[in-house]
Amino acid sequence: MRQSRKKWERKREEQRNKVIALLFIVMMVIFCVVNIATADREFSAKENRALEQRPGLTISGIESGRWMKQYESYVSDQFAGRDFWVALKSRIDLIAGKRKANGVFKGKDHYLLEDIARPDEEQLKANLDAMKKFRETYKDISMYMMLVPNAANIESDKLPYCAVTEDQDKQFQKIKASLGTAFQWVNVEDTLKKHKAEEIYYHTDHHWTTLGAYYGYQALAVAMKLDTSKAPAMKPYAVTNSFNGTLSSTSGYETDYHEPIYIYAPDDLKTAPQVVVNNVNEKKKTATLYDTSKLKEKDKYALFLGGNYPVLDIRTTADTTDRLLLVKDSYANSVIPFLTAYYREIIVVDPRYYYDDIREVMKKNKITSVLFLYNGNTFVQDNSISGVLQND
Structure with a gap:
């Protein structure tokens, strides 16, 4: 009797295993069919980034292993229902007590904080050496460096309990000493x-935020000895209350949290300097520093200047002959409106997209001051500055 029962239980377990295996195979087939039937996407509005496309198959790619890595990224990016699975994983991680996803901490008071980046020491040295060599070439021109700390540094009290980050203050001290x-x-x-x-x-x-950028401008005004009496009085105005940024997209946290974006506008538009923004590469001119069409898109921060471009030539009616070369990342975009009162021309160069001769800019535009303005994370990982400044 006991043997018969054991035999029956064994048979039942085998049947259950077969059913589970069959269900697994059916689910895999369904997933494969759905993935094949689903068209590849070029861009994820939710994650606010370009998605990996199917890589071309080459012998050299296979031999180097590059093709396999690219294909793995392609499958990950184009997986059917990716947005749903990313959100689900984030929720499961939160339930399990995890407070970090894709380099983003879920902090207090709905704050998401990007982890402090570890420097690419070799590339950082190349960038700093190129900057110093560039300085030697133009000894008579004033040059400034503003490196903006990231939120995880300034607002470390918002980080989750026991979160460990790189020491960004120490990084800045080394960069300052090197320069x-x-x-x-x-x-x-x-x-x-x-x-x-x-x-x-x-x-x-x-x-x-634009308030943070305003305080950054105040620090610039002191260091660059700007005559602030020339600047018009400005007030902040909210242009949207539905901003949900890239850290939410990257991590899957706080996807339902919305916040405002402000711009600072002059009290008296008649006396404020007028501007013409020339997008050199796209051959497009506008009479404003803001692209309000971006407020209808996911990346609403692109409101400032319309986003990032290789070079912008901003002409103003400011009562001065001073001309500024601004070498920057996207942190500078929300600072520029505060600077237009002090320069007849501001040439804005983003080394990540710029491939022309920087020496021609210095000569042709009669630059009187140069400002490098970056956030810490972007600067210590940048691989473009040295190439742009050396121009070999």
Whole structure:
């Protein structure tokens, strides 16, 4: 009797295993069919990034292993229902007590904080050497460096319990020491720390807010000895209340959290300097520093200047002959409106997309000052600055 029962239980277990195996095979087939039937996407609006496309099959790609890595990224990016699975994973991680996803911490008070990046030491040295060599070439031109700390540095109290990050203050000290007296260091760190209780960083995005950019401009004004009496009085105005930024897209956290974006506008438009923004590569001119069409899109921060471009030539009616070369990342986009009162021309170069001769810009546009403006994470991982400045 006991043997018969054991035999029956064994048979039942075998049947159950077969059913589970069959269900697994059926699910795999369904997933494969759905993936094949689903058209590849070029861009994820939710993650706000371009998605990996199917890589071309080449012998060299297979031999180097590059094709396999690209194909793995392609399958991951184009997996059917990816947005749903990413959101589901984030929720499961939260339930399990995990507070970090794709390099983003889920902090207190709905704050998402990008982890502090570890420097690419070799590339960083090349960039700093190129900057110093560039400085030597133009000894008579004032040059400034403003490196903006990231939120995880300034607002470390928002980080989840026991979160460990790189020491960004130490990174900045090494960069400042390396540049020495070649560049005047703009101390924005202390300014931001004084205002850390205010909304100087977005909750769901890696950028500083327009208020943070305003405090950054104040630090610039002191370091660059700008005559602030020339600047018109400005007030902040909210242009949207539905911003959900890139850190939310990257991590899957706080996807339902929305926050405002402000711009600072002059009290008196008649006396404020007028601008013409020339997008050189796209051969497009506008009379505004803001692209309000971006407020209808996912990346609403692109409101400032319309996003990032290789080079912008901004002409103003400011009563001055000074001309600024601004070498930057996207943190500078929300600072530029504060600077137009001080320069007849601002040439904005983003090395990530720029391939022309920077020496021609210096000569042709009669540059009187140069400002490098980056956030810390972008600068320590940048692989473009040295190439643009050396122009070999």
